[in-house]
Amino acid sequence: MGLVRAELLKLTTTRLWWVMLLVMLVYVGISLGFLIAFAGDPGPNGQALIPARHTLAFQESLWGVGTGGALFAAVLGVVMMTSEYRYQTITTTLLVTPKRARVVTAKLIATLVVGVALGLAVLALTGLALVVTVLTAGGDLMFTGTVGRVLVSVLAVLALYTLFGLGLGALIRNQVGAIIAVLAWIYILDSLVNAIPALQPLGKWTPGGATAALTNTGVGFGLDTSYLLPAWAGGLVLLAYALLFSALASVTTLRRDIT
Template sequence: MNAAVDLVRAEWTKLLTTKVGYWLVAVGALMAAGFTALFTAFAGDQGSGPGGPGGPGLPAVGTEAYASLVAGIPAQVVVIAVVLGVIGTTQEYRHRTATPTFLVTPRRGRVVVAKLVAYAVAGLVLAVAAVAATVLVATLYGGARGGAPDWTADAVGTLLRSGLALVVYAVIGVGVGALVRNQVGAVVGALVYLFVVEPIVASVPATADAYRWLPGGALAALTGDGRGTDLLGTWEGGALLLGYGLLAAVLGTVLAVRRDVV
């Protein structure tokens, strides 16, 4: 037990003694604040919604729909959570510290599990920062525009689920980093998947039905972001997303144990 705690503490020491973790949390909070300010600025304007000019506009400030919309904004920061987890694993190979790490702790599975725990907590810190930025901007800017959000139980639930998504995506990032090991390749691959592959799958009629089973579809179901696609239920989406996180963790652990360190 003490050895496991020491490993997690060691991972936290690595994270806290470098600037990258602080910068990623700051960028995540700024992204959440920026998205919230943008949505609030155009709230209530006709033709400002996903449908484009002439389409349905964003809900007006002070409405329940507006509160639900901004409550899901922290989930838009999942890309930062993935990058955070990827860097947490791949930096060992990039900076050639994997060999001494595994020599000190020959049971590599314990090292990967420690990373999963440490970066799940880091994902939680990111989630708190993103949620706090969202609530602060929506309350102040929404109030300045004539209607601060009414943080009902439903809206708070969406905020919490959005934060949970960031924790899960951080775990997925650790798994992806353990699978790929090359930091640039892992980060670029994750970005391409998030911003190219999933949107294409969701937008092409022949593959749109498969989107619900992908991590992005599970995230949309969890946070209530329907995107015009038939999705799973809220908690079904959450269970599927968690399953992806566990799968990435297991595969990353297995491969880290079996592969040679180069």
């Protein structure tokens, strides 16, 4: 436990974490604002792309917007690993705890904690936006099985993406390189293969596709969501990615010579 606290202390004694948190909340906030502002507006074919504010579909889909923060969670995960190599603090870390498996375990746990904390932050923001919107629109806040599933999914997605970032950081080590890789993967690659219909059979197996499956409420904001895996399968795919990258983080950190 001391080691997990030390890992969390490493993050909280530098400034990056709250900059990242703030940027993430602003990003998610803009997405929320956009969806709320245009909710119920008729699309090109006369049908609303975004369900109207008083509908249950609106509430269910809005809860899932927080997964947009996953990108920042992944970057934070990358930084939690790569800053050890960038500033060579990994040397000190391993001098204090030469049994490397303990360091790796502590890092994985700390990363999960950070991911869940980020998830709670975006859910709090979403909840706030939803309460204000729904109350102004004159509706009631509703809690359905779908809402529950989406809430848990947002937490899981952010936690797993933070682990994904940690593993990628352990693999690439160069901080800038790893951040570029994570941005390229999540922002460009995943978006592309999930947006181009011909590539969607591949896209549903990507972290992005799996995330979309987890929070899928049947509302695609104009995009087709029928190709996605069922929610449970999406969860498993995402878990598999997180485990794969945690394993990579472990193997590389356990064996590497620190010169």
